[in-house]
Amino acid sequence: MGTKTTLRMVAILGAATILALFTVQGTLAAWNQTETSTRQIVTGADFSLAVKTSGGTAQQLSVSGQTVTIPGVTGLLPGATRTTAVTLTNSSNAGSGTFRIRVDPGLPKATGALAPYLTTDLYRVQGADCSVIRVSTAVELGQGQSGTLCLTVALAANAPATLGGAVAGVGFNLNATQLQ
Numbered sequence: 371m372g373t374k375t376t377l378r379m380v381a382i383l384g385a386a387t388i389l390a391l392f393t394v395q396g397t398l399a400a401w402n403q404t405e406t407s408t409r410q411i412v413t414g415a416d417f418s419l420a421v422k423t424s425g426g427t428a429q430q431l432s433v434s435g436q437t438v439t440i441p442g443v444t445g446l447l448p449g450a451t452r453t454t455a456v457t458l459t460n461s462s463n464a465g466s467g468t469f470r471i472r473v474d475p476g477l478p479k480a481t482g483a484l485a486p487y488l489t490t491d492l493y494r495v496q497g498a499d500c501s502v503i504r505v506s507t508a509v510e511l512g513q514g515q516s517g518t519l520c521l522t523v524a525l526a527a528n529a530p531a532t533l534g535g536a537v538a539g540v541g542f543n544l545n546a547t548q549l550q
């Protein structure tokens with residue numbers, strides 16, 4: 371290449387570089403601009419499940435291992451069965467959006483002197499009528515929604531009379547999982 375051609379190439383590259391710098395300069399100023407943000411508040415919702423039986427008061431479950439007292443079945447005679455409706459309510463306080471949970475109850479277990487003579491069952495129903503049984507015991511609840519579990523306790527017909535007036539406890543775990 372000749373000297374003239376080389377000088378022309380250098381001049382064209384120099385002009386292109388200068389043109390590019392003038393073009394990018396406006397964009398460069400925007401990249402260097404700073405803006406301050408107003409104070410933002412981020413809050414979280416409390417995960418809470420209300421448990422209530424007919425005739426009882428609602429009790430809140432919010433932490434693992436918490437115990438809720440369900441009014442007991444009294445005056446159960448040998449051969450008799452009692453069913454208690456247990457209403458579960460998603461009482462989480464998320465302000466907006468959806469906060470769905472799935473509650474999986476564990477198997478009920480009897481304790482105390484009457485335990486060998488007690489039969490327990492726990493099932494989910496549509497609405498609050500314990501005479502209608504559903505197959506699945508899992509309860510899915512949106513925020514503010516309720517579902518009903520029915521706890522059935524039966525005292526065996528062969529329970530000894532010496533256990534008259536004895537007290538038993540029936541308990542089950544509720545495992546709740548946030549879906550959304």
